[in-house]
Amino acid sequence: EIVLTQSPATLSLSPGERATLSCRASQSISTYLVWYQQRPGQAPRLLIYDASRRATGIPDRFSGSGSGTDFTLTISSLEPEDSAVYYCQHRSNWPLTFGGGTKVEI
Amino acid sequence: QVHLVESGGGVVQPGRSLRLSCAASGFTFSSYGMHWVRQAPGKGLEWVAVIWYDGSNKYYADSVKGRFTISRDNSKSTLYLQMSYLRAEDTAVYYCARDVIPSTDYSGSGSYDALDIWGQGTMVIVSS
Numbered sequence: 001e002i003v004l005t006q007s008p009a010t011l012s013l014s015p016g017e018r019a020t021l022s023c024r025a026s027q028s029i030s031t032y033l034v035w036y037q038q039r040p041g042q043a044p045r046l047l048i049y050d051a052s053r054r055a056t057g058i059p060d061r062f063s064g065s066g067s068g069t070d071f072t073l074t075i076s077s078l079e080p081e082d083s084a085v086y087y088c089q090h091r092s093n094w095p096l097t098f099g100g101g102t103k104v105e106i
Numbered sequence: 107q108v109h110l111v112e113s114g115g116g117v118v119q120p121g122r123s124l125r126l127s128c129a130a131s132g133f134t135f136s137s138y139g140m141h142w143v144r145q146a147p148g149k150g151l152e153w154v155a156v157i158w159y160d161g162s163n164k165y166y167a168d169s170v171k172g173r174f175t176i177s178r179d180n181s182k183s184t185l186y187l188q189m190s191y192l193r194a195e196d197t198a199v200y201y202c203a204r205d206v207i208p209s210t211d212y213s214g215s216g217s218y219d220a221l222d223i224w225g226q227g228t229m230v231i232v233s234s
Contacts, residue, residue, distance in 0.1 A: 001168070034220045036151075043201055043227060044143075044151065049220035055206065056222075087151055091219035094165035096141075096153040 002026055002090050004099035012105045019075040021102045023088035028068045032092040035064055035073045038101075039084045047086075048073065078106050108132035108223050110202050115228030118192055128185040128202030128225055136160070136180035137208035139217025142187045144198035145227075154200070155187065158216025159209040170196075192232045199227040 003026040013019055023033065031051035036044040046055040048064035051071060061076040075082055083106045088099040114126040128140070142154040155166045155176040164176050175188040185202050206222035209215075 036221075038151075043224035044203075044221070045224075046206060046220065046222040049206055085150075089151075089153070089220075094156065095167045096156070096219055098151040098153060101150045 001095055002029060002092060002097055004088050004090060004097055006086075006088060006099035006102050008102060009100075010103045010105065013078055015078050015080060015106060017078050019073075019078055019082070019104055021073040021075075021086055021104075023066075023071040023073070023099050025069045025071070025090060025092075029090045029092035031067050032090055033064070033066065033071045034089040034091060035062075036087045036089065037082075037084045038087065039081075044087065049091075075104075078104075080106055082106060108204075110204065110223055110225035112200065112202050112225040112228040115200065115230045117231045117233060119234050120193060120232055122192055123188070123190045124192065124230060126187040126189070126200055126202075126228060126230070128187075130183040130185065130204070133204070133223075134208070135178075135183035137210050139205040139209060139215075139219065140176075140178060140185045141203045141205075141217075141219075141221055142174075142176060142185075143201045143203055143221070143224075144196075144230075145201070146195075146198040149198075152198070156217050156219065157185070160216060163216055189230070192230075194232050197230060197232050199229050201225055201227045 035048040203221035204223040205218040207218045
């Protein structure tokens with residue numbers, strides 16, 4: 001089973017600042033990495049898949065990068081509505097696994 | 107409009123069974139791999155199971171293997187999760203979710219495993 005480690009656990013920033021979230025895989029997963037946003041009381045929302053492909057309707061302030069074992073989700077200029085927990089997930093093989101999440105506080 | 111609506115959650119005693127359903131609408135259900143993902147209270151996301159678009163393959167998390175069964179009825183656009191031998195640690199909100207890309211648009215697998223449409227979730231509480 002592939003273990004995904006997200007850091008930091010919590011990120012406290014101001015509106016307009018840049019957020020950089022990290023996800024590290026326990027083994028190489030090529031670019032088979034997915035990012036989700038989950039606001040309180042809501043279902044997760046797909047942001048990025050295959051490391052850097054933005055899902056439909058996702059603002060371009062969200063971007064993803066990385067390959068192999070190290071991945072980054074960047075929010076270029078934070079908006080108040082970006083307050084949420086962000087999860088990474090790999091789709092390299094089964095079982096799929098999620099990282100533990102990074103909480104972004106604005 | 108694309109929708110997934112889960113049902114069947116509730117309070118159940120340890121060791122008993124429960125079946126969850128997920129009704130899909132607004133898309134060609136039979137073209138997509140489908141998943142169950144759960145979230146224990148105050149915890150992160152845990153992937154549970156996947157079923158390929160045609161039902162030909164199913165894969166499970168180790169924590170539920172041998173106890174849970176995922177299935178689908180493409181004629182009814184409905185996904186199921188049969189849960190048996192339930193434990194307290196199975197207490198969670200259970201979400202069904204759809205693959206972002208239909209299986210007809212790629213080759214090599216019957217599920218893409220990036221989840222773009224999620225239901226609102228159904229709560230399962232395992233308690234005596």
